[in-house]
Amino acid sequence: MEYRIMLVQEKLLKPIMEARYLTVENADRYRSIIRFFYLQYEKMKYRFYLEDVLEELKEDPYFRDYTSEQCQQDLNALVGWKNLQAVQDTKKAATIEEFRNKKFRYILSDTTVEIERMVIHLENLAIEGSSLEPTLLERLRIHLAELEKIVSQPPEKVYAWWKDLESDFIRLNQSYQDYMRDLNSVRAEELMKTKEFLLFKDHLIEYLRSFVKSLQLNAPMIEQQLRKIPDAQTDELVSKVTSHIMSIPQIDTQRKEETVYETILGSWKSIREWFTGSAGQPSEASRVFDLTNDIIRRITRYAARISERSNTGANRREEYRKLASLFAQCSDMNEAHRLAACVFGIERPLHLKGDLARNTQSINSSVFEERPTMLTLAPRVRTYKERATRTGIPDRSAEKEATRKRVIEQAEQERKLRSGYIHDSILDFASLPQLSPAVRDTFLAWLSKALESRDFHAKTEDGLNYRIENPEIKETCTLNCEDGTFRMPAYRLVFDLPEESLE
Numbered sequence: 001m002e003y004r005i006m007l008v009q010e011k012l013l014k015p016i017m018e019a020r021y022l023t024v025e026n027a028d029r030y031r032s033i034i035r036f037f038y039l040q041y042e043k044m045k046y047r048f049y050l051e052d053v054l055e056e057l058k059e060d061p062y063f064r065d066y067t068s069e070q071c072q073q074d075l076n077a078l079v080g081w082k083n084l085q086a087v088q089d090t091k092k093a094a095t096i097e098e099f100r101n102k103k104f105r106y107i108l109s110d111t112t113v114e115i116e117r118m119v120i121h122l123e124n125l126a127i128e129g130s131s132l133e134p135t136l137l138e139r140l141r142i143h144l145a146e147l148e149k150i151v152s153q154p155p156e157k158v159y160a161w162w163k164d165l166e167s168d169f170i171r172l173n174q175s176y177q178d179y180m181r182d183l184n185s186v187r188a189e190e191l192m193k194t195k196e197f198l199l200f201k202d203h204l205i206e207y208l209r210s211f212v213k214s215l216q217l218n219a220p221m222i223e224q225q226l227r228k229i230p231d232a233q234t235d236e237l238v239s240k241v242t243s244h245i246m247s248i249p250q251i252d253t254q255r256k257e258e259t260v261y262e263t264i265l266g267s268w269k270s271i272r273e274w275f276t277g278s279a280g281q282p283s284e285a286s287r288v289f290d291l292t293n294d295i296i297r298r299i300t301r302y303a304a305r306i307s308e309r310s311n312t313g314a315n316r317r318e319e320y321r322k323l324a325s326l327f328a329q330c331s332d333m334n335e336a337h338r339l340a341a342c343v344f345g346i347e348r349p350l351h352l353k354g355d356l357a358r359n360t361q362s363i364n365s366s367v368f369e370e371r372p373t374m375l376t377l378a379p380r381v382r383t384y385k386e387r388a389t390r391t392g393i394p395d396r397s398a399e400k401e402a403t404r405k406r407v408i409e410q411a412e413q414e415r416k417l418r419s420g421y422i423h424d425s426i427l428d429f430a431s432l433p434q435l436s437p438a439v440r441d442t443f444l445a446w447l448s449k450a451l452e453s454r455d456f457h458a459k460t461e462d463g464l465n466y467r468i469e470n471p472e473i474k475e476t477c478t479l480n481c482e483d484g485t486f487r488m489p490a491y492r493l494v495f496d497l498p499e500e501s502l503e
Contacts, residue, residue: 017081018111022119029066029074032057034083037108038116047087047105050075075106083112132179132207134214136172140165141218144225151237155244162241162264169271176288183295192302201303205296212292219285223275238264411462426469427493430477440481447491466495 021030036056040048054071057063078084086104143165150161182188191197242261277283323343330336356373378384421427427443435443446466450458456468469492477490 016111018083018109019115020081021078021083022115026074029063029070030078030083032060032063033071033074033078034108034112034116037084037106038113038120041108041113046107049103049105053106079106082109085109132176132211133172134211136168136175137214137218137222139168140172141222141225143168144222147225147229147233147237151233151240155240155247158237158240159244162237165271166267169274173274173284180288180291180295192299193306195306198303198306201299205299208292208296208299212289212296215285215289215292219275219283219289223283223285226272226276234265234268238268407461415462422495422497425495425497427466427495428490429479429488429492430475430490432479434480434482436482440479446493450493464495464497466493468492469494 021027021034024030033053036053037048040046050068050071053075054066054068057066057071075084075086079086085107087107089103089105143161146161150158153161238261241264242257245260245264246255246257274284277286326339326343327336330339352375354375359370378386421432421439421443427446429443429447432443446458446460447468450456450466450468451471456471457465458467459465471491473489473491475490476487478485478487
């Protein structure tokens with residue numbers, strides 16, 4: 001993955017004055033004024049007098065004692081922080097005195113509009129919630145399928161296509177991150193352990209599985225589409241999007257074409273790496289798949305534990321009720337003791353643990369009916385050692401002789417193979433006759449040993465050197481065997497045979 005070093009620009013070093021109204025003293029008044037301007041801005045009403053602001057705020061009981069002087073001070077402060085722009089109303093001013101006495105109208109600045117949008121989004125995070133939208137994956141797949149046609153269109157159409165693609169990807173990325181964060185939170189972990197969660201469990205699992213199905217269906221297709229896109233097509237796409245953005249006139253905004261190009265290219269790389277991975281790292285899509293399946297398994301495990309705990313508790317209650325009735329029916333304490341010994345056993349039993357072999361597996365067999373087991377107990381001291389018993393060296397001469405004969409027979413068999421199938425020191429697989437399975441396995445073992453060697457040289461069991469004549473051969477041949485045929489490269493093994501073998 002490529003990382004670009006962040007260049008510290010002059011804008012990055014300056015504080016954002018427009019955000020001061022959110023945290024300073026009297027922020028309640030400043031935020032209420034800005035919210036009034038923003039709501040009117042959404043209705044395409046932009047300019048307001050002091051009286052308009054004061055009238056709107058005083059309708060709320062919280063600002064019942066709010067005065068005109070306070071409102072003027074607050075408006076001046078917001079103008080100083082560049083949240084508002086003060087424009088003097090010069091209409092119908094016939095004299096200089098009338099011009100001076102004209103009141104100001106206030107306009108919300110563009111930066112403050114964006115800040116207030118962000119604030120409203122933060123306020124509604126808990127209300128909006130998060131979700132997994134399987135349709136976004138399908139939309140991304142359809143968008144990418146249109147790339148080859150769309151890239152030849154004019155820049156404005158390419159830009160519209162790009163904004164749709166980027167918007168769907170951002171929604172997909174943010175939605176799954178927020179939803180997984182909620183499912184992995186401490187609160188969600190606690191809720192999964194409650195009985196009430198059982199009612200919600202099936203619906204949640206079905207919801208997650210629908211997303212997994214969409215991911216399984218669309219992610220491989222999207223990955224294949226992205227891998228097929230040539231670099232030239234990517235450059236053309238990014239260039240046209242950059243060209244359209246640079247053609248949009250902006251007031252008081254200076255944009256560098258190189259910066260815009262790098263931003264669009266970075267967004268495209270993020271989309272590509274999300275589905276294809278980078279530098280040997282798995283893709284984010286595969287991580288989402290594993291994470292979602294892990295959550296499904298965890299939900300199922302918690303639900304099983306809750307059900308088991310509930311059933312166990314119910315069964316135990318019935319057992320305790322039955323035991324209580326049995327003890328209540330005992331005539332005296334001695335009978336109750338005998339019943340307790342039968343039900344619960346002795347209070348402090350002693351257990352002997354070990355690999356004990358029983359003569360029967362019957363659960364009705366008494367310990368008195370089985371044969372006793374003898375256990376040898378060794379002293380628990382560090383200096384204790386078992387007595388060593390002397391034994392003689394076993395005679396293995398017969399086994400050695402059998403092994404020697406087997407090796408000699410194998411060497412003789414390989415010699416016969418060479419004399420029957422090797423001609424002019426060459427074993428040519430293309431010209432071999434029909435082979436038995438044993439002969440075929442021997443030849444293939446020789447070939448495999450040479451192929452695994454770095455220099456394609458090897459040695460037989462009886463020490464005969466050989467090599468593969470042309471390891472990179474492209475020609476193939478058919479090897480006929482008694483149990484079938486198969487095709488393989490037409491290898492030739494060259495043996496270093498002694499002169500007597502050649503004769």
